[in-house]
Amino acid sequence: MRMLVTGGAGFIGSHLARRLAAEGAQVVVADDFSSGAWTNLVGFKGDVATCDVAADPALLRRLGPFAVIFHEASITDTTVMDQRKMMHNNVEGFRNILDAALEWRSRVVWASSAATYGRLPAPNRESQEPAPLNVYGYSKLAMERLAEQVRPRLAWPIVGLRYFNVYGPGEDHKGRFASMIHQLAKQMLAGRRPRIFIDGEQKRDFVHIDDVVEANLLAAKSRESGVFNVGSGSAATFNRVVLELNRVLHTSLPPDYIENPYDFFQTWTEADLTRSREILGYNPKVDLAGGIDAYFASGKLGK
Numbered sequence: 001m002r003m004l005v006t007g008g009a010g011f012i013g014s015h016l017a018r019r020l021a022a023e024g025a026q027v028v029v030a031d032d033f034s035s036g037a038w039t040n041l042v043g044f045k046g047d048v049a050t051c052d053v054a055a056d057p058a059l060l061r062r063l064g065p066f067a068v069i070f071h072e073a074s075i076t077d078t079t080v081m082d083q084r085k086m087m088h089n090n091v092e093g094f095r096n097i098l099d100a101a102l103e104w105r106s107r108v109v110w111a112s113s114a115a116t117y118g119r120l121p122a123p124n125r126e127s128q129e130p131a132p133l134n135v136y137g138y139s140k141l142a143m144e145r146l147a148e149q150v151r152p153r154l155a156w157p158i159v160g161l162r163y164f165n166v167y168g169p170g171e172d173h174k175g176r177f178a179s180m181i182h183q184l185a186k187q188m189l190a191g192r193r194p195r196i197f198i199d200g201e202q203k204r205d206f207v208h209i210d211d212v213v214e215a216n217l218l219a220a221k222s223r224e225s226g227v228f229n230v231g232s233g234s235a236a237t238f239n240r241v242v243l244e245l246n247r248v249l250h251t252s253l254p255p256d257y258i259e260n261p262y263d264f265f266q267t268w269t270e271a272d273l274t275r276s277r278e279i280l281g282y283n284p285k286v287d288l289a290g291g292i293d294a295y296f297a298s299g300k301l302g303k
């Protein structure tokens with residue numbers, strides 16, 4: 001079966017592309033290499049197209065048809081304030097993907113974000129009225145609304161996945177947008193105290209990449225359209241992350257608490273997984289300690 005993974009040079013897309021190929025699919029990666037890393041694709045043996053899905057719909061069309069499209073391509077720097085750039089890349093890119101899916105009769109699974117929740121009280125449920133705090137979160141909300149408009153004309157259910165804080169090997173290229181698990185480990189491996197915002201009690205739902213890949217595979221078989229939370233289902237504080245990292249790295253570095261410069265910072269995110277469990281059959285398996293152990297064992301934690 002032919003499958004397209006957009007954003008396949010990125011963190012999540014490259015894991016997905018390798019997994020789909022390992023399961024026997026004929027996978028094409030489309031990525032404009034604006035933020036991804038070719039190093040993520042060294043083990044991937046399929047076709048890699050250098051394609052900006054927002055700017056080059058003609059090349060996108062030449063790659064098809066595909067039975068399934070996994071759309072991960074996006075600007076993932078959440079501090080980009082250039083509205084035109086963010087909206088064009090994320091929303092118009094998605095519009096091109098949906099146009100192609102209509103023509104090819106493809107299934108579409110695509111990446112939304114927990115950023116659509118903003119500061120809404122946790123645990124976050126899909127029924128909450130979205131309240132993004134930045135244009136990145138708004139672009140994902142606009143994509144959700146676009147998907148809803150196109151849904152009746154698509155051949156198959158379309159599923160958007162609201163990822164929470166994904167972590168695991170292959171995210172180093174994301175720099176300060178890599179997971180805090182990776183960033184703090186990097187500081188600690190350099191012998192520095194881990195810098196976190198005062199008072200370290202902010203909570204995040206950290207979800208391991210293996211669970212996120214699994215959620216995508218389940219979404220590709222969903223009988224229902226919609227947007228679904230993809231998290232671990234529980235939140236951990238940054239202080240707890242530092243504890244786990246000290247354990248696995250055999251260090252004893254206390255947090256270095258710093259002022260928070262962001263006015264759009266989420267203080268507590270946590271996925272309510274009721275709908276994802278019921279409708280997609282999603283059942284995350286990796287807890288924080290186990291996920292950090294596995295990351296360390298991969299040799300890529302903080303590297």
Ligand SMILES: NC(=O)c1ccc[n+]([C@@H]2O[C@H](COP(=O)([O-])OP(=O)(O)OC[C@H]3O[C@@H](n4cnc5c(N)ncnc54)[C@H](O)[C@@H]3O)[C@@H](O)[C@H]2O)c1
Pocket residue numbers: 006007008009010011012013030031032033034035036037051052053054055071072073074075076089093111112113114115162163164165166167174
């Ligand atoms: N990692 C997380 O914690 C997280 C959380 C919520 C949502 N998401 C979403 O998941 C998806 C994957 O994120 P990631 O963490 O792998 O980020 P990433 O930056 O590693 O991957 C995104 C990829 O998309 C590519 N890209 C960007 N614009 C493109 C375009 N117009 N055409 C083709 N390729 C383009 C980039 O080069 C990059 O390889 C994104 O849609 C992101 O918004 C991620």
